[in-house]
Amino acid sequence: MSGKLMAAVSAAVLLWAVPALADGELHIYNWGDYTNPKLIEKFEKQYNVKVTLDDYDSNETMLSKVRAGNSGYDIVVPSDYTVKIMIEEGLLEKTEPNAMPNGKNIDPRFLNIYWDSGRHYTAPWQFGTTAFSVNTDKFKGDINTLAILFNPPDELKGQINVLDDVNTVMHAAERYAGVPRCGADKASLKKINDILMAAKPSWKTFSYDTITKITSGDVIVTEQWNGAAYRSRQKIPAIKYAYPKEGIEGWMDNVAVLKGAKNLENAKLFQDFVMAPENAALISEYAGYDNGIAGSHKFLPAEFANSPEISPPAGSPTPEFVPPCPPDVVEIYNKIWTNLRK
Amino acid sequence: MAEPRSIDIKEQPGFRSIAVICLLVLYVPVLILMIFSLNSGSLVTHWEGVTLGWYGSALRNEEFHNAARNTLIISISATIISTVCATLAAIGMTRVKPWRGLAAAFMVINLPLMVPEIITAVATLSFFALIAGTFGLNFGIGNLILAHTVFCIPFAYMPIRARLEDMDLTLEYAAADLYATPWKAFKRITLPLLVPGIMSGAALAFIVSFDDFTITQLVAGPGQTTLPLYIWNQIRRPMTPEINAISTILLLVSILFVSVSFLIARRRAK
Amino acid sequence: MTTATLSPTMPSKAALFEAQAVKAGARRNRLLSLPALLIIGIFGVLPLLIICVYSFLAAAPYGGVQWRFSTDAYLNFLFQRDIFDDTLQFTPDFLIIYLRSFLFAVVTTIICLLLGFPTAYFMATRPPAQRNWWVLLITIPFWSNLLVRTLAIMFIIRDEGLINNALLGLGVIDKPITMLYTNFAIQLGLLYAFLPFMVLPLYSSLEKLDFRLIEAAYDLYATRRQVLWRVIIPLSKPGIIAGCLLVFIPALGAYVTPLILGGGVHLMIGDLIAQQFGSGRNWPLGCAQALILMAAVLVALFFYVRNTSGKVQHG
Structure with a gap:
């Protein structure tokens, strides 16, 4: 009797476990909390493809899983400098x-970019800036300076989250110190190291979970991307995104197909799919960043397109897109980083 | 030990209060988590009223379904494989004359318990990356099932072995005396007596697989998000009480299996 | 325990027959352990050997290994080229992270023992029917999802969490006390995670305690304190050692608890190793770090075996 019961239960489990029939599959590996479920649903319906979606929290995590080989993913969404690395390494399909x-919808500004000039490998996904946000209910001073992160006033000490991202933090420190990006010059590296060591006691956490951190009240300041800042402000209106006078980092994430992808045709369909303006608008609507596809703004609420996070106020610094640093500088960055967090 | 004094001599001052403190420390946080899964407000920490709505939205959530499905496929497969292997191994290591290498075999079986999980995790990751890179072999979700089976075996093995050691051998000998073949004797005598041990071992194997995070996180491939990984992803987003509801569901599953394992073991003890 | 010990109870003729049957069966039975040994051997032991090999290779620039012999991973554990003047210098960064984890593990073990021993003793001295319920109560958290339990802690101690909200509401404090993302939070989380690991082995050892010895001690006019320190604790030494080990080893390699409750400010061994396989992109270093952790565990196990040698352990 119990044998029959077991058989029935396992049969039920197996039935439930069989995926719904579809013409094909597509395995997407994207940043966490970044993909609009509606976009996936629409793609699945339109092409009768079963999509699986997994997330990563940094370019480096994605890269290490992909480099390990045979990851099983078809689509990844690397940032600018990572695209360059992946093309050089032969990891992407042309x-x-x-x-x-x-x-034809690709915004001309994002056609001949340094990481994929002429767009032979990647389609635009979203672009934005990296600076930081402040809960202005709890801090009233001037926020448009990197001193908020690196030399904070007393009331912000111990109330700061920085991204767990070596490049972002290094480049921000370089801007604060007024030295060039990826500089191998010993004196400037020392300067950066000193700035970081002095700032570290003021930092509460190193984390990518910026929205959670600032909206739960865990911190008052968090290093953040503009779209995440927009979403944080939807929860707490007093959260303000800063445009530091020392400069601001720009970035762009791009849809790329991995070399040897099992579902190559579906992956290509997906690249084309995300470049349709109404679909690009779906991407932006969810994650809160602009997308680099001309004509998508008319599908977006004006309130979003005109928000201070998406359209910077006049006089804000121009976003700087930083190419990958040479390996010897990366090595030094990693040493400074480990030393910082020991 | 039946003397009237016995209770008195066993007392140690203050021990009762420490035991109660221990229970409070262990239970208060999860109880609060469970209570707040019924919170009708959408902020995690502000109580607004009672609702089962978060359970509804958790159960309708497709990501949750996928994660639950993956978890069940992995846990059930790992439980079945590991319990079969552990049962065979327990017989092979108790119903024998001590053989050379027995101690080593015993160590191998228990190895997964001695190695910190993070080491097993990175070692398994390196292993699967190597065979994928060298031979182009990727078992898909089989990778996770195999990784789980490894650490489930010792958990399934322990209660089965304990049961075998406690068992009265007289019956097995009697069966042999009556010219039962070893297989028949095993099937008619040993196996029925062993069932509680096997059930208890299987329940433990299921729970450790069901709850595993560290190894799963490093080994999981595309579309292989399990419930613990799903919770991990949710913790890092703005939280709603839905995460408490999902956590409570996980806890209830664990509690169910521990209790079943416990009750079987207790029946055995009688 | 083994068939040999039971043979004398059998009639002599049958015993002879049995001895042969068991012997014949024994050969075949041995093979039954093969599937389990193969699975653990291939998917458990072999991977450990692979990371031994990997630790002596060079890192590929973006993760993975290059098949070139190198001892950099071990060298880098203690020495690194100075960033600023390129000399090879002693760099204690990793050592500090190991020492921090070690310290956390030791403190966790001690507090767990201080709380766990009285609890286990109290459980062991209940009437048998009650004991079972206590065991069940301690076992449930033992088998519950660690991630969920860590989440519960986080939920309570964050700045806008329950404790702070309650204290603010009662007017005891006017500014939230920062508990989450501090060493206190990590310590609390580890304690909470591993307490049952201490109680259960202590209990199974104390349960077998021969209370006639305690009675004898009282008959010899020992005080309660003397009975505890001179009789109960020495008799439960195997349980204490087993419990400490079961707490110490996983606490040393703890990964998810410090990650969530510590906020990533101070790395611990577990994070450090995982990081080398992710953003650190240095697999050989990660492998070397894992093996160094393994060595620490083996030292702990060695002490365990030495202290309990001669006694057979049962889970």
């Missing part, structure tokens, strides 16, 4: 998104 039907 899918010519620029020649795809929707390739």
